[in-house]
Amino acid sequence: MEKEYQEYNENQDPFAGLDEGLCQRCRRRSIDRSENPESQLCRDCREELIKLRIPPYFYIIGAVALLLMVFTFSMSAGSFKNLESYANSGDLAEEGYVISAMDNLLSLLEENPDNKQAAIKLADIGMKYGYYDYAAFAIDEYLAGKEVSDGQYEKLSGYIRKLDIYYDTQELNDEIWESVYSLVGDEEDVEAILETYSQEMSSYIGNTAYDQALLYYYMGYMSLDEETGNACFEECLKANPHYYDAYAQIANSYRRSGDFETARRKLEEAYRMNKEDYSVLRALATLALAEGRLDEGLDFAGQAYGIYPEGDYVIDTYIVALAANGSMEQAKALVEAYEETGIFDEGLYAFLDGKITLEDYYVGE
Numbered sequence: 001m002e003k004e005y006q007e008y009n010e011n012q013d014p015f016a017g018l019d020e021g022l023c024q025r026c027r028r029r030s031i032d033r034s035e036n037p038e039s040q041l042c043r044d045c046r047e048e049l050i051k052l053r054i055p056p057y058f059y060i061i062g063a064v065a066l067l068l069m070v071f072t073f074s075m076s077a078g079s080f081k082n083l084e085s086y087a088n089s090g091d092l093a094e095e096g097y098v099i100s101a102m103d104n105l106l107s108l109l110e111e112n113p114d115n116k117q118a119a120i121k122l123a124d125i126g127m128k129y130g131y132y133d134y135a136a137f138a139i140d141e142y143l144a145g146k147e148v149s150d151g152q153y154e155k156l157s158g159y160i161r162k163l164d165i166y167y168d169t170q171e172l173n174d175e176i177w178e179s180v181y182s183l184v185g186d187e188e189d190v191e192a193i194l195e196t197y198s199q200e201m202s203s204y205i206g207n208t209a210y211d212q213a214l215l216y217y218y219m220g221y222m223s224l225d226e227e228t229g230n231a232c233f234e235e236c237l238k239a240n241p242h243y244y245d246a247y248a249q250i251a252n253s254y255r256r257s258g259d260f261e262t263a264r265r266k267l268e269e270a271y272r273m274n275k276e277d278y279s280v281l282r283a284l285a286t287l288a289l290a291e292g293r294l295d296e297g298l299d300f301a302g303q304a305y306g307i308y309p310e311g312d313y314v315i316d317t318y319i320v321a322l323a324a325n326g327s328m329e330q331a332k333a334l335v336e337a338y339e340e341t342g343i344f345d346e347g348l349y350a351f352l353d354g355k356i357t358l359e360d361y362y363v364g365e
Contacts, residue, residue: 086108086115086117086121088101088104089101089104089121089125090121090124092104093125093128093129095275096271096272096273096274097276098125098129098131098273099131099307101125102122102134105119105121105122105125105138106122109122109141109142113142115142116142116143116148119141119142120138120143122134122135122142123138123156126138129273129274130240130242130244132166135159135163136167139160139163165209165211166211166214168209169210169211169215172210173201173218176197176200180193180196181193183196191224194223194224195224197222198223201218202219212235212239213237213239214236216233216235216236217236217246219232220232220233220236226253229253230249233246233247233249233250234246234250241273242273244270244277244279245277245280247266247269247270247280248267248279248280248283250266251264251266252283254266255286257363258363258364260287260290263283264287267280267283267284267287271284276307278304279311279312281301281303282314282317284300285297285299287362288300289317289320289324289358289362290358290359290362290363294324297321297324298325301318302318302321304317304318315338316345316348318334319331319334319348320348320352320361322334323351331352332352335352347361348361
């Protein structure tokens, strides 16, 4: 089986057009010069930089489309459609099943759009656990223009003020990207772009007109220096402990350095709050695989893939977990399907070909 798969990789030549140098942003994947011979970025990082410059109204359209898909999935999956959904939603969220709780409420509201209590509960959960798009949708779609009590009005007004700050910060991010690209000029000068971006963004730290947790998250995510990035993620979590990807990013850093214990503590902290965040599940999978807990790694990787297969490295991790657990045919099928529109980093192919171990792949990457 392994020999057959190795021949498949060699025939496909998956790295045609890629330079041996590492991407100047993530420093893990190979530079992709298939579109620009002067590029210093891998394919994923180039697309990420482009994505972060999308005008803010596209975020709103995307959020609504996502929620409509959630509606469709929830209805077809037979989610709770009665008052039990409302009664149990708070407890379900407290147990860590935040998305399930919100999806159940969305199904209830689809069936009964005039259920103001369910809409308020959805807004409550969304705001408490950092799912602001859910909260905004609940308020705009089911509560706008409807009569509520004085206490509810005051609470919802507070939510709207916080949401305004959050979305204003997203708009600020887009404006800064536009400014950075106009100042730097050369879109392939990654170091200059990210340094200028960080300087611009940091000038808004302490400005309460903007969401401080989101500012720190943006800065951490775009940092070229891992230590600086982790410091930003820690500040993000101090401002708002419900930025689950910040936990995952910090834990991944510790895992890469071989400090599995600290990585595990960080992920367990996030997992207690939210058992359905794909980035935390993916990070738990990589940690388990690195430690040799293969069954557990496959379980977490499968959960992450089931929730959001398009997430960063989610499909990669699921493929590695399948292969590590002996399901090479299934792993190969996923690779073939993905290669129709994308490409994996060379480390994944090397692991599947038996050239590197799980430890090689997940420690020091």
